Amino acid sequence: MNQHVPMASRSSNNSLTEANGLSTGPVPMEPYRSPAFYALEQERVFRRSWLMMGRVEELPKPGSYIVKEVEVCNASVLVTRAKDGAIRAFHNVCSHRGNQVVLDDHGTASRFVCRYHNWTYANDGNLLGIPDESQFFSVDKKKCGLTPIAAEVWEGFVFINLSPVPEVSLTEFLGDFGEYLAGLKYTAAEHPVVFVAELDCNWKVVSDAFSESYHIPAIHPQTIGDTFASKSNPFAHLLDAKIFGPHRVNSMFGNSQYEAKPNSLVERLGQAAMATGNAISAVSADTVSEFLSHPAVNPTGSADWSMDVNHVFPNTHIDSGQGGFFVHQYWPLSYNRTRHEARFYISPPTNVVERFRVEQYIARVCEVLLEDLTNVARTQKGLESRAKDFMQLQDNEILLRHGIDMVEKWVAAETVREAMA
Ligand code: FES
Numbered sequence: 390m391n392q393h394v395p396m397a398s399r400s401s402n403n404s405l406t407e408a409n410g411l412s413t414g415p416v417p418m419e420p421y422r423s424p425a426f427y428a429l430e431q432e433r434v435f436r437r438s439w440l441m442m443g444r445v446e447e448l449p450k451p452g453s454y455i456v457k458e459v460e461v462c463n464a465s466v467l468v469t470r471a472k473d474g475a476i477r478a479f480h481n482v483c484s485h486r487g488n489q490v491v492l493d494d495h496g497t498a499s500r501f502v503c504r505y506h507n508w509t510y511a512n513d514g515n516l517l518g519i520p521d522e523s524q525f526f527s528v529d530k531k532k533c534g535l536t537p538i539a540a541e542v543w544e545g546f547v548f549i550n551l552s553p554v555p556e557v558s559l560t561e562f563l564g565d566f567g568e569y570l571a572g573l574k575y576t577a578a579e580h581p582v583v584f585v586a587e588l589d590c591n592w593k594v595v596s597d598a599f600s601e602s603y604h605i606p607a608i609h610p611q612t613i614g615d616t617f618a619s620k621s622n623p624f625a626h627l628l629d630a631k632i633f634g635p636h637r638v639n640s641m642f643g644n645s646q647y648e649a650k651p652n653s654l655v656e657r658l659g660q661a662a663m664a665t666g667n668a669i670s671a672v673s674a675d676t677v678s679e680f681l682s683h684p685a686v687n688p689t690g691s692a693d694w695s696m697d698v699n700h701v702f703p704n705t706h707i708d709s710g711q712g713g714f715f716v717h718q719y720w721p722l723s724y725n726r727t728r729h730e731a732r733f734y735i736s737p738p739t740n741v742v743e744r745f746r747v748e749q750y751i752a753r754v755c756e757v758l759l760e761d762l763t764n765v766a767r768t769q770k771g772l773e774s775r776a777k778d779f780m781q782l783q784d785n786e787i788l789l790r791h792g793i794d795m796v797e798k799w800v801a802a803e804t805v806r807e808a809m810a
């Protein structure tokens with residue numbers, strides 16, 4: 390199951406793009422700016438795909454629940470763990486007159502009371518009580534539970550599918566990509582540091598921003614430019630990339646010779662606090678050794694490695710780095726508005742030295758995210774100007790090219806099986 394799956398090799402073919410069977414021509418901009426295309430994405434991509442809602446650690450005990458707004462499908466999704474331990478998902482919609490039942494985004498409750506007229510539901514979805522029930526006309530309580538949504542768990546990630554009957558199971562949807570990542574030990578999964586931002590851009594613009602390292606020397610020169618590039622690899626060429634059906638992976642170069650500049654005193658102090666002195670991790674290597682030993686983490690086994698982007702179609706990145714994993718999600722709000730959610734999973738510090746290192750790391754992550762996220766609206770503005778109709782993508786932007794190919798394929802396909810063929 391977990392044996393190393395070789396990625397496309399640069400030595401046999403100098404282009405990752407061609408070795409993965411992708412075309413090399415210009416890529417259309419219309420899917421990034423067209424309200425009509427967005428309407429198709431809503432119906433054919435987001436309503437038919439398995440969408441990641443969160444981790445099982447967010448639902449630690451019977452009664453735990455989370456609520457996720459999935460605006461792209463006009464859905465509010467309630468995910469619960471009931472007494473039997475099972476994780477279920479429901480539309481967060483009252484059977485009486487359609488009010489939202491649960492207003493908090495997470496909590497613990499064995500029952501939910503709709504605030505409008507106090508209809509009460511169990512956390513397994515059953516309708517428990519209707520106030521003044523005798524005044525209703527033959528209401529069948531058994532048929533008035535919360536509307537279920539297909540939910541499945543893979544490797545601790547909770548997915549839902551908003552099709553009334555999903556065409557493919559989560560296992561089929563993930564396919565060999567699921568097998569590639571199977572068994573990964575997600576370190577510190579109970580401890581996310583969460584960043585949320587609403588952005589003036591199409592969801593793919595921000596997904597693209599976290600899918601390639603070509604931009605890093607240019608846009609992040611003061612922060613991570615010298616960690617993702619070096620004299621020998623000045624443009625941060627990828628180590629490798631591989632396509633898995635609608636999903637995709639790349640592995641990024643990391644400069645193992647990196648040292649903080651002499652005048653970067655806080656960064657140097659942070660590095661000195663670590664056994665490894667690693668510049669792009671908050672923890673020492675021994676705390677994540679099991680995670681790092683998985684064959685899908687640093688899949689080329691390079692000494693000069695920074696991180697892997699594991700893109701779960703359509704809108705989730707489960708990234709692997711030297712300090713563990715982190716997750717980006719790109720939730721469309723409209724054709725040119727997106728909520729970006731990033732979660733960096735970091736064990737709580739146990740002493741003051743670790744605390745200093747973690748705080749310095751989080752501050753660094755904030756800086757880097759701001760460098761990326763303050764740029765996306767500029768890209769969207771340019772796309773919407775219609776000055777250009779096509780993007781010119783280079784080899785190291787392979788994930789973007791595959792992403793557009795897949796979205797176009799799903800939009801055109803009548804069925805999910807056809808989209809995945
Ligand atoms: S709408 Fe929920 S109780 Fe009336």
Ligand SMILES: [Fe+2]
Pocket residue numbers: 598599604605608609757760761
């Ligand atoms: Fe970036």
